[in-house]
Amino acid sequence: MNHTEQFDRWIRGPFVAMNTELEELYFAAENRMDPTGIGDPIKAQIRDEGRALILPLLDEGKTNDGFANAFDLLGNVGFYMGALRRHELTNPDKEERSPFPEASALALHIGVSIGMVPRFATAHLATHNLAIDGKRKSFTALEDEFVFIDENTRAIISYQRAADALIRIAPLGISSPVTDVLWEDAKGALRNVIEYNRRLFDTLDTARFFFCVRPYYKPFRVGRQTFRGSNAGDFAGINELDLLLGLTRASDPYYSQLLHEKLPFMMPDEQARLRAVMSRRSLLDEWLIAAESHASQPWFRTNLRHYLEVCELFAETARQHHHQLVSRFIGQPSARLPEGSLKGITASGPPLPVMLRSLQILHDLRCAEPSELTATAHAEFARLRALAG
Numbered sequence: 225m226n227h228t229e230q231f232d233r234w235i236r237g238p239f240v241a242m243n244t245e246l247e248e249l250y251f252a253a254e255n256r257m258d259p260t261g262i263g264d265p266i267k268a269q270i271r272d273e274g275r276a277l278i279l280p281l282l283d284e285g286k287t288n289d290g291f292a293n294a295f296d297l298l299g300n301v302g303f304y305m306g307a308l309r310r311h312e313l314t315n316p317d318k319e320e321r322s323p324f325p326e327a328s329a330l331a332l333h334i335g336v337s338i339g340m341v342p343r344f345a346t347a348h349l350a351t352h353n354l355a356i357d358g359k360r361k362s363f364t365a366l367e368d369e370f371v372f373i374d375e376n377t378r379a380i381i382s383y384q385r386a387a388d389a390l391i392r393i394a395p396l397g398i399s400s401p402v403t404d405v406l407w408e409d410a411k412g413a414l415r416n417v418i419e420y421n422r423r424l425f426d427t428l429d430t431a432r433f434f435f436c437v438r439p440y441y442k443p444f445r446v447g448r449q450t451f452r453g454s455n456a457g458d459f460a461g462i463n464e465l466d467l468l469l470g471l472t473r474a475s476d477p478y479y480s481q482l483l484h485e486k487l488p489f490m491m492p493d494e495q496a497r498l499r500a501v502m503s504r505r506s507l508l509d510e511w512l513i514a515a516e517s518h519a520s521q522p523w524f525r526t527n528l529r530h531y532l533e534v535c536e537l538f539a540e541t542a543r544q545h546h547h548q549l550v551s552r553f554i555g556q557p558s559a560r561l562p563e564g565s566l567k568g569i570t571a572s573g574p575p576l577p578v579m580l581r582s583l584q585i586l587h588d589l590r591c592a593e594p595s596e597l598t599a600t601a602h603a604e605f606a607r608l609r610a611l612a613g
């Protein structure tokens with residue numbers, strides 16, 4: 225077994241067992257928010273065993289044995305560093321550089337060479353999480369972690385299916401009768417997202433998620449720099465849908481800044497896809513142009529109705545995320561915490577109210593609702609709805 229395989233075996237085995245043991249200890253403690261002084265020998269064991277496995281990998285300096293291997297190894301180093309952060313063996317607010325120079329060096333080497341952030345990203349846990357004999361990678365063996373990553377992954381794949389379908393409409397044109405297949409595909413995929421979001425909402429245990437799963441997604445330093453945490457939204461499909469449907473514009477400085485920040489958290493092939501979508505005319509613009517001269521054609525109404533239905537389903541997924549998932553699993557438990565313990569609640573790092581405001585903007589854009597925070601496509605949609613009858 226080579227060094228990469230040895231490290232992977234450790235990440236899938238002892239690492240998970242030790243994190244799980246620590247989570248049970250923290251969860252039973254009086255203050256579930258503070259791991260200080262609990263299970264210290266286990267924490268040291270994670271730190272030392274991981275380091276011993278990373279050292280030979282660093283010596284090998286091997287990042288050239290294929291993208292998939294490099295990407296996978298980056299995920300494993302990232303899991304290790306994410307866990308050290310979770311167990312407070314490092315804290316970016318108290319340090320100027322990571323206390324784990326070897327892990328940092330390996331992560332930076334791979335991250336820079338494959339064009340991604342030098343930490344684990346959502347794809348490592350979701351769309352590119354290789355299962356071996358049914359077992360996918362995770363931080364712990366807790367049931368709620370699997371509920372979270374599995375339903376997330378299903379939702380991500382479904383958004384990606386919807387985006388795939390919409391991308392195929394452009395070469396056919398919005399007047400084509402055969403686009404019905406693609407509109408229906410997109411609707412089906414978004415109905416699936418709604419179903420997976422609902423399942424997540426119904427089955428995930430709030431306390432377990434908040435105290436035992438979420439802390440692994442915190443920001444941490446790699447070398448000198450702090451990298452924000454991963455969140456379930458770090459995939460291109462959702463932004464492809466935003467842009468293709470015309471709910472947001474790449475020329476909007478708020479939105480393009482968000483994309484700029486988010487791109488290196490995505491797989492390189494997704495980055496390329498998203499860039500390509502950024503330079504396309506949106507379906508909304510296609511409809512507005514067609515409305516000038518073709519509104520009375522039979523195809524116009526038929527296909528416009530499909531488009532509006534897709535937008536409504538997409539809006540419903542945004543409402544679920546905002547009013548159900550974020551509210552129940554982050555907002556409500558945070559509100560119950562004492563003042564001062566809110567730091568580091570979110571994956572991206574900004575204080576909770578700032579993060580909630582930026583999520584509200586995305587919600588308003590995706591629902592094309594009138595908004596005090598941003599310009600949305602509300603008026604354009606009102607016009608198209610009137611034309612669709």
Ligand code: HEM
Nearest residue numbers: 376379380455456457462549550553570571572573579586
């Ligand atoms: C327990 C369930 C979930 C919670 C509590 C949650 C919470 C959050 C939070 C707090 C953020 C802001 C980033 C940050 O952490 O700072 C975020 C972003 C995001 N989440 Fe979720 N999320 C959940 C599930 C999902 C699922 C299932 C999806 C669908 C794939 C999803 C898609 C997104 C997207 C796309 C973003 C980036 C912002 C955006 O473009 O809307 N989330 N989420």
